[in-house]
Amino acid sequence: MTDAFIKIDHVSKRFGGFAAVDDANIDIQRGEFFSLLGPSGCGKTTLLRMIAGFEYPTEGAIYIDGQDESDVPPNKRPTNMVFQSYAIFPHLNVFDNIAYGLRRLRLPKREMTARVNEALAMIKLEGYGKRRGDQLSGGQRQRVALARALVNRPKVLLLDEPLGALDKRLREAMQIELRQLQRNVGITFVFVTHDQEEALSMSDRIAVMSAGKILQVAEPRTLYEAPNCREVADFIGTMNFFDAKVASHENGAAILDAGPIGKVRAAGENLPDVGTPVLVAVRPEKITLSTTPREGAIKGTVDAAAYLGERSHFHVRVDGIATPVAIASQNVMRSGDAVSHGATVFLSWPDDAAVILPRE
């Protein structure tokens, strides 16, 4: 029916008058690591649960591998899920947890044992088969949940914030492990997270959601460097916004009149007409901070400075702009010139750093 492996076609989910998911359209390709990213309550988990079959869409349809799965119960879908709480069966040991989905298939005993042991090897927990669920650490439970789902060889693996309960170091290790695992097994992963760094580092593509709506579906780099609206730009990383108006067009770029910070040049496709009010967005790390005046640089005063080791963060107050400008600079030199509170500084950025966004 379509080329997409998973097609989410005008799907809405309403609970009473509240739309948890509002007219979502996403095409996910076979073998893709796809993330649903958004703040809590944005509808990403509801959307995932609709793919799994735990919720049914109020409107629209979900196709997996060409089949309309919209009204199929979860036990008949070609999907398996890793739950946020891992949902390890407490009355079964690790082996029986992993074998849970296989027992229904009535495989020969030897084949089943082989498949479970293979799964145990995949998650590097050989010899843990006899352990009970409550004797495992958080990271081990997470792996068992993963193996229990993957051992069924689903067409799609759904992951509901699986790394949320782990501490930072373990989470980072698991991110890499999960990504490698996904490449090895080649199964399509749909991954729900509210952690933007996690989504950026792991995904092939990301859908950013807010208040039930899909805001943008793109590759990580596009999402970060070319967000399509203020909400996406704000949610992923930090962004400085300046009110501006299109003053003129020049060689495929727009010259914007940004009031207190003067003229700003921004390239892009579909440039808005002259006179349109827009937002100019610049990432903190694109801005260069200098203590000596420079041609076209914006003058400001350091409001706050934080030293974070490999980089430093600054807030610079510029006359005429309400919010201080955020700047992140790498501490390349061991003895960098310390810019401290109250110092007068000059800000500048390369021509291609500025992004034009619609002003709502």
Added chain:
Amino acid sequence: MAPANLSTRIPTAARFGARVEAFFRRSDAARGYLLLSPAILIMLAALAAPLLLLVLYSFWSQDGYLVNTQLTLDQYSTALGREAYRTLFYRSLSISGMVTIVTVLLSYPMAYFIAFQVQRNKFVWLILVTIPFWTSYLLRVFAWKIILGYNGVINSGLMSLGILKQPLEFLLYNPTSVVVTLAHAWAAFAILPIYVSLEKIDRSLLEAASDLGDGPIRRFFRITLPLSLPGVIGAAVLIFVPTTGDYVTPALVGGTDGVMIANVIQVQFTKIGNWPLGAALALASMAAVGIFALLIVQAMRLAISRVK
């Protein structure tokens, strides 16, 4: 008198109080025993002491109007040896076993309904479950007598509908009527513990089972039932143990075929006045109930551990 002396004498009581306070603040165990002490005192006076007395009596013997305190095992050989008593032991265990099975089977769906289907006002449902307890136990037994009796609700109802010409006589005064009455009387004791154990089950475990391919029935036997087993065991013990010793219900609705061991024990202590034999029968029945209850629990555990 020197002021130094004054200062040591006057606050003595206060200082003692402070020392006691500090002792209780530091020792968790002491605090625990202090909280338990009223219950412990009542248990010792009203339970442990009479039970000890009962044990003593069971090794004595009745000599006319007097009790012979010569230690003997005669009462036990009578209690366990006589055919009539053995029949009653067997009947008591099988009737209350039946009551346990019927009550748990009927209560499980009710508890399941409240735990999984009722979305709001669960509290109201739980109160409704306990409504039978708002009237006395005796009244509830009499109510069943009225329902099951020769001219009772069922018979007169069926006759006025023209379904029956003669009243049914097998409704009352037999083991079945004892089972029916006890099952109704003890339903709340089964519903509540089963409800609690079902309510505690993490819903994501049920979703995980569905996700891994189980339909509703398979999921029930593989996840819901094993995880609610503590509640089922609790309910079974809570019903089996006291119903074996019940004598009001068999006396009122049991007839001659529904007489249970507790009726005989009661008679030994009252009409016949053979306390030593009564004591031996009571202790033997306690032991039988204990052993049976343990066997039930172990059998259920074993059955569930085979579920995979």
